[in-house]
Amino acid sequence: MHAVEQPLRAGALARFQDAFAQALFAPPAAPRDEVAALAAQPAFAVYRNTVLKGCIDALVANYPAVVRLTGEDWLREAAAIYAREAPPATPMLLEYGSDFAAFLARFAPAAELPYLPDVARLDRLWTQAHTAPSEDAVEPAAVARLAPEALASAVLHPHAAARWAWFDSGPIYSIWSRNRAIAPSQAALEWKPEGALLVRPHDAVEWLALDEGGCALLDACAEGRTLGDAAGAALAAQPDLDLRSLMSALLDAGAFGRLSLQHQATSCKESI
């Protein structure tokens, strides 16, 4: 004999919460019976407004360059549509809107600003850099004192807070950085592909332009490939790359968090 399982039945509290949550995002006339009388009270709007405002405020805070480009009123309207489609999944609202760039890419009213989704991607990378674990950056001197063979077989791991991206679509880094700056550059914008590197070697997030080869090098480093391999990947992506000045810029920026020396390779060589 075995126990007969009772079918799960939602309790009254769960049914109330199902109906209430549905009514928060539904058009005013639509709430289900359980909360129709509640939703009809003018005060129900306090909850509707607070929930929606919480979502919109979070998106406005998380996408400052997008706000500068579109104006806050426009973004609040777009954010309201996004929030009804995708309310936050967690209370850590810094994480809210991780796919907001993809939403903007398919949001028809944003079509006249085709660079907007990529600018949103950089805003997202900024938040990731801002909240990443702290880590000491590899000192340029630690790399400078390595012999060339040791350097080629070493692995430089990107810093926990480093984020980078290459944009074929246009000068996304210039557009983004001008819209994050307090006193943006007034120079004419040259319409060409650009990459960006965001780092947080100390307290604050910092950023700089990064070549296609630099992005390829960091991609290879993130895969745990040796610096020799990574340099090969960088040159394949950008044959005219000045590897020496790239490495110097990355190390000065604090783009690496850990240096692993390949002791095995070294000892092999020593035993010859």
Add this chain to the structure above:
Amino acid sequence: MSLTTRPSAGLGLKPEFYDAALACSAKGVWFEVHPENYMVAGGPRLGWLEAIRARHPIALHGVALSLAADAEPDAAHLARLASLARRIEPALVSEHLAWSNWRGAYLPDLLPFPRTDAALARIVDNVCRTQDALGRRIAIENPAHYLALAGHQWDEVDFLAELARRSGCGLLLDVNNVHVGACNLAYSAEAYVDAFPGAHVMEVHLAGHTRDPKLGDALLIDSHDAPVAEPVWALYERLIARIGPRPTLIERDGNLPAFAALMAERDRAEGVLCAPLGKAA
């Protein structure tokens, strides 16, 4: 450092005031934050909180455990809260008698529910799970009310007292919420404050409210964007005269004035806590 040795007044901590909070040397001052804003792996926010914690007591005031949802608290969220509490060693941890997470969505508000026997049993269980995970007693706050809900089996003060009795939790009395709810739902704020079980009160909150732009005085909103109103100060003095001094927080989240203006409100609360009437009660 304990807030209960000599109950004193504190201030909600906003990023705009990190410098001022760090430098603040007011006697007995402490700060309170929403832990959800500090659940990050690293970075300057956490750095600021740890720096301020090194000088002042910190209280963690959660808004997202969703204890009144008909579901267990999210295990990952509870683990993050426990981890932050180990790191910050807060003087106090509190949460709300409300729900905000439902079926995988976070609804950024403190939502109401009918106070039934079943809801009480669920919340007692959720509070116990939270206290077990944190290894400490937490305080549960009375929410602001806007809606006349049908189906209450319990008066709110009785519900909170029974919750405290069954779970061993403490209570956080938000005096502005009492005032707002009393105005919106036409009950006596004085009677509510007088009936509140003083022995369980671990913390008191004071905040400002606004009138609904359309309905005016008929609908007050717990907006935290204005100074504490005079009727709320009067209720607060009445409470402290009856139950004695308790750690008291000035909450301000929007329309931020200068730090000194908030400290002036905080000092006024400190004055009430130090008044002979409060000590004698």
